[in-house]
Amino acid sequence: MSQPLIGISTYQQEASWGVWSLPAALVPAGYPRLVQRSGGLAALLPPGDPATAAATVARLDGLVIAGGADVAPARYGAEPHPRTGPPSLDRDAWELALIEAALTDGVPLLGICRGLQLLNVALGGTLVQHLDGHAGPPGVFDRHDVKPVPGTLLSRALPEPVSVPTYHHQAVDRLGSGLLVSAYAEDGTVEALELPDGRAFTLGVQWHPEAGDDPRVMDALVAAARGTSPEE
Numbered sequence: 560m561s562q563p564l565i566g567i568s569t570y571q572q573e574a575s576w577g578v579w580s581l582p583a584a585l586v587p588a589g590y591p592r593l594v595q596r597s598g599g600l601a602a603l604l605p606p607g608d609p610a611t612a613a614a615t616v617a618r619l620d621g622l623v624i625a626g627g628a629d630v631a632p633a634r635y636g637a638e639p640h641p642r643t644g645p646p647s648l649d650r651d652a653w654e655l656a657l658i659e660a661a662l663t664d665g666v667p668l669l670g671i672c673r674g675l676q677l678l679n680v681a682l683g684g685t686l687v688q689h690l691d692g693h694a695g696p697p698g699v700f701d702r703h704d705v706k707p708v709p710g711t712l713l714s715r716a717l718p719e720p721v722s723v724p725t726y727h728h729q730a731v732d733r734l735g736s737g738l739l740v741s742a743y744a745e746d747g748t749v750e751a752l753e754l755p756d757g758r759a760f761t762l763g764v765q766w767h768p769e770a771g772d773d774p775r776v777m778d779a780l781v782a783a784a785r786g787t788s789p790e791e
Contacts, residue, residue: 563620563784565599567591568657568674570627570650571606586625589769590671594623597774597781604657606649612656613664621667621760621784624654624674626767629729632688635680640688642728655681665758667783669776672727675752675763682735682754692746693725693765700724700770705750711741712753712762716779723750723766723773730765759783 567590574583584605591601604615616622631646632639634655654674658681661668670678676686695701702722707714731749734740742751742764754761760783768776 561785562598562600563781564602564618565594565621565623565781565784566602566604566615566619566657567594567623568604568625568654569606570625570647587769589767590623590625593769593774593777594781597777599777599781599784606653609652609656612653613660616657616660616664616666619666621780622657622661622669623780624658624668624670624677626672626674626726628673629688630673630676630680630686632686635685637685637688642689651677661759662754662757662761667760667780668762669760669780670763671769672765672767675765676729676731678754678761678763679731679735679738679752682738684735684738685732687730687732689728690730690748691728693727693730693744693748695726700726700767703744705742705744705766707742707751708740711739711751712755712760712779713741713751713764713776716775717742717773721773723764723768724770725766726770727765 569584569586572585594601628647629644631651704720704722706720707717738752739755740749741753744750750765752763
């Protein structure tokens with residue numbers, strides 16, 4: 560069975576290794592490891608010119624938009640909350656262009672944490688800019704339960720409530736056009752959404768599967784990129 564090529568968005572940040580301290584294209588190693596565990600080939604996508612996003616996505620069988628910094632509130636017509644982090648305008652523009660290309664071309668898409676939020680914003684939705692109880696101390700994942708909505712794409716991958724690793728302080732407010740909520744936290748926070756009428760598998764999860772030991776969400780993306788079901 561062929562191994563589909565799964566692109567993973569990265570971000571530019573100053574980093575240090577050996578004798579070097581330079582700008583680097585980064586993403587936690589859990590992302591490519593999870594793609595590989597699920598049977599895909601992982602390709603890291605450095606930030607680039609949004610005009611090249613369509614050509615980039617055309618080479619891929621599937622796309623992961625990774626977690627990270629807060630989406631710029633101006634993207635959804637809001638003023639910054641005092642707790643909203645500094646914007647990453649170039650990254651927003653690049654990843655939104657990747658999402659648009661995937662939706663247009665029917666390339667299977669998985670958004671993780673920030674990736675879910677960007678998917679919602681890309682389709683005209685808005686975000687809650689701060690909430691408590693969904694992250695541990697700085698740099699430490701918390702855990703909480705999420706409950707999939709029966710009959711959804713997510714529920715086919717995760718049919719039962721699950722405990723997930725979580726680290727976010729923003730969440731979905733108004734849903735983007737065509738999106739369906741497919742999981743909630745116990746406090747009512749949207750934990751997953753999907754695009755049921757999209758051209759291909761399109762799912763966002765608010766938690767971090769790459770930081771846990773449950774591969775089923777990524778299994779579902781890789782299977783969609785391969786054109787099979789996760790069991791095949």
